[in-house]
Amino acid sequence: MHTILPFLLAMVAIIVLLNMWATKLKIAYPILLVIGGLLISFIPGLPVVKIDPNLIFFIFLPPLLYEAAWTISFKEMKKWWRIIGSFAFLVVFFTALSVALVTNYLIPGFTIAIGFLLGGIVSPPDAVSTAAITKFVKIPKSTSAILEGESLLNDASSLIIFRFALVAVGTGQFIWQNAATSFLWMVVGGAGIGLLLGWIFVQVHKYLPTDAPSDTVLTVIEPYFMYWIAEQVHSSGVLAVVSGGLFMSARRLVFLSSTSRIRAFSVWESFIFILNGVVFLIIGLELPEIRDGLRSQGIPLSTAIGYGVLVTGVLIGARIISSYAAMFATLIFRPGVAPAARSNRVRMTMPLLLGWTGMRGVVSLAAALAIPLTLDNGKAFPQRDLILFITFVVILLTLLVQGLTLPGIIKRTGAFGRFMDPKVEEELKLQMKRDLKQHSYQFLKNKYDNELKGHAGMEKLLRHWEEKSKASDDSWMNEQAKTIFIEMLESQRAYLTELNKDPAFDEEIIRHQLYQIDLEEERLRMI
Incomplete structure (x- = not known):
């Protein structure tokens, strides 16, 4: 040995x-x-x-x-x-x-x-x-x-x-x-x-x-x-x-x-x-x-x-x-x-x-x-x-x-x-990200509109997703905001799973975005 x-x-x-x-x-x-x-x-x-x-x-x-x-x-x-x-x-x-x-x-x-x-x-x-x-x-x-x-x-x-x-x-x-x-x-x-x-x-x-x-x-x-x-x-x-x-x-x-x-x-x-x-x-x-x-x-x-x-x-x-x-x-x-x-x-x-x-x-x-x-x-x-x-x-x-x-x-x-038209693939990626961003924003507005109003952390969460800002200070992310954010990520996964049924979207693009969502959830859990 x-x-x-x-x-x-x-x-x-x-x-x-x-x-x-x-x-x-x-x-x-x-x-x-x-x-x-x-x-x-x-x-x-x-x-x-x-x-x-x-x-x-x-x-x-x-x-x-x-x-x-x-x-x-x-x-x-x-x-x-x-x-x-x-x-x-x-x-x-x-x-x-x-x-x-x-x-x-x-x-x-x-x-x-x-x-x-x-x-x-x-x-x-x-x-x-x-x-x-x-x-x-x-x-x-x-x-x-x-x-x-x-x-x-x-x-x-x-x-x-x-x-x-x-x-x-x-x-x-x-x-x-x-x-x-x-x-x-x-x-x-x-x-x-x-x-x-x-x-x-x-x-x-x-x-x-x-x-x-x-x-x-x-x-x-x-x-x-x-x-x-x-x-x-x-x-x-x-x-x-x-x-x-x-x-x-x-x-x-x-x-x-x-x-x-x-x-x-x-x-x-x-x-x-x-x-x-x-x-x-x-x-x-x-x-x-x-x-x-x-x-x-x-x-x-x-x-x-x-x-x-x-x-x-x-x-x-x-x-x-x-x-x-x-x-x-x-x-x-x-x-x-x-x-x-x-x-x-x-x-x-x-x-x-x-x-x-x-x-x-x-x-x-x-x-x-x-x-x-x-x-x-x-x-x-x-x-x-x-x-x-x-x-x-x-x-x-x-x-x-x-x-x-x-x-x-x-x-x-x-x-x-x-x-092999890279522009078509890039346009599909951009379209998916735009639609996903709009889906996330509407999810927060429709389900948590009352919680978002008058709460600084909740409003900042909404602005963060709407504008995709890169905030370096994560102290605003309290447990309630974290719970909502994780639920929103689950909603994104469900949306992408449904989007995958569209023949126009390649599954590799969908899987790449799902992996990005997993990484985002891991970063969130470590805050």
């Missing part, structure tokens, strides 16, 4: 330093993390870090999926559910099938089942990598929502493929009737368990005397409970976490106080950042052992790299083909919902850009590491080292090739120029 602890602390320090360096270079930090993991594998004498494959999913996936469910805009998901659904399920299956057929034909020793296993691992694009890359270039809110929704749901669909392929590799057979029944139970049971547990956790937060620290700790524990309970009844733990997370996210204003929301946000931001970094470094630490496994199987390193390049090409090609198929299907069957474009050239470029956003990341790494070392009969799991190596090559190439070129391609093509 005394030898491994300094090493673990050094890993965290490396993750932080790489993130700082990535910010300075203005590139996505997952790119430097995957390169850092590769370089670490060449350092001699490092301790061997071994994690039970059965624990990989349980340790890393629940919090990653739960956090993604909390940050995504459910409003935008409903708006673009057709394309999100097609990319999250149909495209994932098409990609996994393409990988299975190509690897079965071109890689010696790869059966269809092993090919599907690899396809399930590498088929889901990574939301963290995409978000980290696109923050350096503006893309439409609709495209961002599609990518986030797809990345959340395709993790579930790809990992279901992964589980079925594991069974097929282990047993050597695949019974379609049993698979269909199991698939139905995994989907329905997983989603149902997640919703039920999400409702229970909401009641726990609401009716137990929790405070900000206990609320925050509970939010860390909850995804693990959802995942574990769903897996115990052989349904999808991934879908349980996603559905439960979406349910609780939509009700965050109901069961969490402003203090809990603010503190939990900071804790989760750091927690997820560390988890992402640790997974990349772990695969780097395991690469020497993977290379030794390849040598023992007589697979040259150059050949393994070639297989990784081959699979990467299949993934990119399958995604681009799927993007164009989705566009043509939309234009033929539902032209009314097709996004407008300045020209046919721009229209034809957009699916290419959407197809080019398929960077792979943490979920693929976690899935690859979760492959068991041996089969049920005690024999070594076939092609495990090669699958791990190909997965690492895929992640490295997609992050470097697609990740580094995507911002430049977007800027050069200008395909998203029509949709």
Whole structure:
């Protein structure tokens, strides 16, 4: 323990330093993390870090999926559910099938089942990598929502493929009737368990005397409970976490106080950042052992790299083909919902850009590491080292090739120029703030008109909100004024929640303003 602890602390320090360096270079930090993991594998004498494959999913996936469910805009998901659904399920299956057929034909020793296993691992694009890359270039809110929704749901669909392929590799057979029944139970049971547990956790937060620290700790524990309970009844733990997370996210204003929301946000931001970094470094630490496994199987390193390049090409090609198929299907069957474009050239470029956003990341790494070392009969799991190596090559190439070129391609093509008008977004923000200010003023006048008259503190409260003055002396804020002010902030939250139903307002703008209200309430409570 005394030898491994300094090493673990050094890993965290490396993750932080790489993130700082990535910010300075203005590139996505997952790119430097995957390169850092590769370089670490060449350092001699490092301790061997071994994690039970059965624990990989349980340790890393629940919090990653739960956090993604909390940050995504459910409003935008409903708006673009057709394309999100097609990319999250149909495209994932098409990609996994393409990988299975190509690897079965071109890689010696790869059966269809092993090919599907690899396809399930590498088929889901990574939301963290995409978000980290696109923050350096503006893309439409609709495209961002599609990518986030797809990345959340395709993790579930790809990992279901992964589980079925594991069974097929282990047993050597695949019974379609049993698979269909199991698939139905995994989907329905997983989603149902997640919703039920999400409702229970909401009641726990609401009716137990929790405070900000206990609320925050509970939010860390909850995804693990959802995942574990769903897996115990052989349904999808991934879908349980996603559905439960979406349910609780939509009700965050109901069961969490402003203090809990603010503190939990900071804790989760750091927690997820560390988890992402640790997974990349772990695969780097395991690469020497993977290379030794390849040598023992007589697979040259150059050949393994070639297989990784081959699979990467299949993934990119399958995604681009799927993007164009989705566009043509939309234009033929539902032209009314097709996004407008300045020209046919721009229209034809957009699916290419959407197809080019398929960077792979943490979920693929976690899935690859979760492959068991041996089969049920005690024999070594076939092609495990090669699958791990190909997965690492895929992640490295997609992050470097697609990740580094995507911002430049977007800027050069200008395909998203029509949709990115910063003036429109700024006008919406100003309109929201003006309306919110008027709403607050009318709330005070209508409900507390008698209390405001003749009371210096109350009148100053009204002037403060009407004029948005920055008074440095808070001595005027007595308990009565504080109570009214907090009630007014609750009224603002209710107003913004109702405003979020307006399609013109992006949910990200609403959430930003809600966070500002939480900060205002915290400042008020400290007076």
